[in-house]
Amino acid sequence: MTRRIDDYAMIGDGQTVALVGRNGSIDWLCWPRFDSDACFAALLGEDENGCWALAPEGREIKRSRAYCGNTLVLETEFTTEAGAVRVVDFMPIRHGESSTIVRIVSGLDGVVDLRSDIRLRFDYGSVAPWFQKAEGAIIGTVGPDLIVIRSDVPLERDAETISSRFAIRAGQRVTFTLQHTASTAAAPAQVDSDRLLGETKTWWLDWIGKFSRQTEWPDFVKRSLITLKALTYFPTGGVIAAPTTSLPEKPGGSMNWDYRYCWIRDSTFTMTAFLNAGLKDEASAWLRWLLRAIGNSPDSIRIAYRVDGGRRLEEWTAGWLRGFGGARPVRIGNSAAGQRQLDIFGEVLDSAHLAERAALDRSDWEFGIEHRLVQHVSEIWRQPDQGMWESRGSPKQYVYSKVMAWVAVDRFLKMGRAKAELPPATFERFHKLRDEMHTEICQKGFNEKYNTFGAQYYSHQLDASLLLLPLVGFLPIDDSRIAGTIAAIESQLMESGLVRRHRAPAFGTEEGAFIACSCWLADCMALQGRRDEARDLLARVIALANDVGLLSEEYHVPQKRLVGNVPQALCHLAVVNSVLGLSGPVLQRGGG
Numbered sequence: 001m002t003r004r005i006d007d008y009a010m011i012g013d014g015q016t017v018a019l020v021g022r023n024g025s026i027d028w029l030c031w032p033r034f035d036s037d038a039c040f041a042a043l044l045g046e047d048e049n050g051c052w053a054l055a056p057e058g059r060e061i062k063r064s065r066a067y068c069g070n071t072l073v074l075e076t077e078f079t080t081e082a083g084a085v086r087v088v089d090f091m092p093i094r095h096g097e098s099s100t101i102v103r104i105v106s107g108l109d110g111v112v113d114l115r116s117d118i119r120l121r122f123d124y125g126s127v128a129p130w131f132q133k134a135e136g137a138i139i140g141t142v143g144p145d146l147i148v149i150r151s152d153v154p155l156e157r158d159a160e161t162i163s164s165r166f167a168i169r170a171g172q173r174v175t176f177t178l179q180h181t182a183s184t185a186a187a188p189a190q191v192d193s194d195r196l197l198g199e200t201k202t203w204w205l206d207w208i209g210k211f212s213r214q215t216e217w218p219d220f221v222k223r224s225l226i227t228l229k230a231l232t233y234f235p236t237g238g239v240i241a242a243p244t245t246s247l248p249e250k251p252g253g254s255m256n257w258d259y260r261y262c263w264i265r266d267s268t269f270t271m272t273a274f275l276n277a278g279l280k281d282e283a284s285a286w287l288r289w290l291l292r293a294i295g296n297s298p299d300s301i302r303i304a305y306r307v308d309g310g311r312r313l314e315e316w317t318a319g320w321l322r323g324f325g326g327a328r329p330v331r332i333g334n335s336a337a338g339q340r341q342l343d344i345f346g347e348v349l350d351s352a353h354l355a356e357r358a359a360l361d362r363s364d365w366e367f368g369i370e371h372r373l374v375q376h377v378s379e380i381w382r383q384p385d386q387g388m389w390e391s392r393g394s395p396k397q398y399v400y401s402k403v404m405a406w407v408a409v410d411r412f413l414k415m416g417r418a419k420a421e422l423p424p425a426t427f428e429r430f431h432k433l434r435d436e437m438h439t440e441i442c443q444k445g446f447n448e449k450y451n452t453f454g455a456q457y458y459s460h461q462l463d464a465s466l467l468l469l470p471l472v473g474f475l476p477i478d479d480s481r482i483a484g485t486i487a488a489i490e491s492q493l494m495e496s497g498l499v500r501r502h503r504a505p506a507f508g509t510e511e512g513a514f515i516a517c518s519c520w521l522a523d524c525m526a527l528q529g530r531r532d533e534a535r536d537l538l539a540r541v542i543a544l545a546n547d548v549g550l551l552s553e554e555y556h557v558p559q560k561r562l563v564g565n566v567p568q569a570l571c572h573l574a575v576v577n578s579v580l581g582l583s584g585p586v587l588q589r590g591g592g
Contacts, residue, residue: 003027003043003324005247005562006546009065009074010227013091013099014234017243019043019566020089022063024055024076031145031180032099034233034240035260035306039145041125044246044330045321049125052178054087054103056080057113057165067548070222071204072230073197074548083110085168092196093203094234098181098188102196105175107168116176118162120147124318124332128160138162139187146183150190151176211277215583216535220542223549224572225277228270231569233307237285238262238293239270240307242553242565248327249511249554249564256327258334259553259565261304261313262289265388267347268589269573271354276586277576284360287351291366294348298376303344303390304337313337339386340395345377346404346411350472350589353411358587367417374412378433381405387455388465389501397457399445400465403474406437410473410590438474442481451484455502462492464501464517467524473590477527486524493517496557497540512554512563515541519574526582538578551575 008019008027018040019028028043030036038044042051058080065076073090088104105114120129122142129140129147138155140147149155152174153166168174179188207229208222215221232239245258267290274283293309294301302311315335323330352370356362381402384395409430412418418427444457455463466485470477477483493500498513499521518541525534544555546562551571553564580586 005324005552005564005566008043008546008550008566009067009548010230010243010550010567011072011074011089011091011101012230012243013094014230014232015094016099017230018091018101019244020074020076022065022076024053024078024087026052026089026101028244029101030243030260032097032182033307034231034243037122038124039120039122039147041121041321042119043244044318044324045125047119048121049321050119050121051117052101052103052119053115053117054105054176055114056082056085057115058082065548067223068201069205070208070226071201072226073201073204077108078112079109080112083112083170084108085112085114088197090197090200092191092200097185098179100180100188100191100196101178102191102193103176103178104173104193104197105168107170107172109170111167111169113165113167116151116164116166118149118178119160120162121160124321124330126318126320131157131160131162133157134187137187137190141183144183146181146185146187148179148181148187149177150179210279213276213278213580213583215579217538217542217579220545220549221277221576221579224576225273225279227550227567227572228273228569228576229282231567232282232285233262236292236308237282237289238305238307238309239266239286239569241266241304241570242568244565245332246327246330247324247552247563247565250327251556251559251563252325252327253511254327254329255511256323256329256331257336257565258313258315258331259568261306261334261337262293263304263570264290264294264301264344264347265303265341266570266573267344268350268354269570269577271351272587272589273573273576273580275354275358276580280358280360283355283358287355287360290348290351291369294369294373296369296372298345298373301344301373302337303339303341304334311337336386336390336392339390340383341387341390342377342381342383342385342398342401343388343404345373346407346472348373349408349411353414354587354589356415357591367415367421370412370415371418371422374408374430377405377408378430381437389463397444398463399441399453399456400463400468402437402441402445402457403469403472406434406441406474407472407590409434409437441474446481450488451481452488453481453485462489462503464489464493464499464514464520467499467517467520470527471520471523471589473588477524483528486521486528489521497537498555498557512556514554515544515551515568515571516574519571519578522578523581526578531582534578534582538575538582541575
């Protein structure tokens with residue numbers, strides 16, 4: 001079966017998510033956490049690598065789906081020659097150790113024959129549980145995991161698959177539940193699915209009800225915020241980059257990375273989106289996660305962490321999985337976590353500065369960490385690094401990295417504690433350092449011949465990260481050097497109205513357009529007074545989303561499809577920030 005990234009919707013419980021295809025099959029699920037091993041891995045392999053197929057057996061005439069209002073409850077309707085049914089999929093918000101998937105099938109018209117096949121394969125599609133029947137349920141156990149399957153219709157165990165064939169008439173309902181807990185715990189009790197459905201809808205409606213800003217594209221902004229909340233690990237406040245691994249940036253290629261972790265790079269994008277949306281609790285939780293994760297050793301800071309703040313993301317390959325669309329290798333873990341990236345220091349200090357401006361609660365120990373970070377930046381900022389895009393080649397002098405190192409010093413100097421508590425000589429030293437950094441970056445990073453900043457020192461090659469220079473306050477939007485850089489990116493990095501990260505050969509042979517970059521260009525256009533152009537560009541970006549409002553990392557123009565891990569937090573963050581920026585006053589980066 002040919003799968004498209006566009007095919008998938010998402011349900012989640014605040015600690016993990018499952019991806020549900022248009023065909024009714026759950027093809028990806030990591031239990032019990034986002035960064036745990038997958039037990040449904042058909043997304044990256046075959047059905048035998050784990051999935052839960054639930055769909056009519058007759059010939060389909062029509063299929064449609066949508067979320068139930070502003071919730072994470074998914075409704076899919078199937079119409080066949082014999083009738084029509086609706087499948088409602090959701091995961092109740094998790095309380096305690098057990099996690100549950102509920103699937104409710106309702107007959108709408110006629111009599112429809114359906115089949116449910118549950119193929120649980122832990123360790124990324126390689127190991128099936130032991131199954132046994134017990135008190136109206138089937139229980140599976142493997143290693144640390146215990147699974148309980150219940151249904152209103154008989155369940156049959158066929159080798160390593162739990163199946164059920166049944167017919168449903170108009171007005172009838174059949175409910176399936178799949179529960180997970182630790183194998184050393186007692187099996188979860190049967191749940192009241194109707195009660196949980198009502199509670200889950202209410203939870204999401206109450207949560208998104210906290211967002212009250214008037215915006216253009218209000219439905220899409222709300223869907224993006226719900227998506228971002230679903231990508232948040234509730235126990236810690238960490239926001240993952242995406243819930244998937246190894247969905248290729250280049251169709252059929254090897255640019256396949258594991259994004260099921262929290263990236264420091266996304267810090268300020270996350271803070272601005274939450275704060276400007278009025279979600280201060282989420283912003284505070286993210287900042288607390290961030291500062292806990294980095295600890296008190298700036299020299300050992302990593303660019304990405306596990307959802308609980310763990311540091312080990314060792315990378316290995318699941319060689320038994322064929323990859324999405326044949327794109328291999330399938331990578332688990334991400335070795336880029338150990339790279340040197342100077343931009344992350346600016347992200348941390350910028351986030352802290354935003355928190356101060358937003359009057360979030362701050363602790364004494366936080367200022368101590370921030371002071372150590374900026375001191376460390378003063379010692380290493382001239383070193384080469386891997387850059388924002390995590391190049392796996394040799395380190396280079398990336399301009400954006402240097403700018404974000406400057407941001408680290410700039411934001412620290414703007415904090416009230418720094419002004420009030422640093423010895424005057426120390427404050428003056430950091431002030432001189434900030435000026436020195438700015439001067440060097442402008443001298444070495446700007447190419448007068450081409451009238452643009454370059455991706456690296458003494459280069460005229462472009463990089464879409466340069467669009468962020470005015471957005472972080474490095475230079476004003478009306479500076480001729482910024483204007484020249486924006487114009488060059490528009491002329492050289494755009495394809496069919498979307499922005500690529502880099503200039504590359506023929507579009508069809510390379511990665512797709514990086515969706516967040518188009519939002520950054522829209523932000524620059526708005527600051528330049530080109531608001532109509534900014535709106536047009538944002539409308540083009542929003543139109544790339546699939547039928548349930550999810551965006552992946554990139555869009556491949558020749559193939560007209562989403563590519564890369566899905567849904568990607570940075571893309572939804574970028575859209576939220578851009579739309580809110582067009583909708584009225586917002587908390588801007590670099591102010592204060």
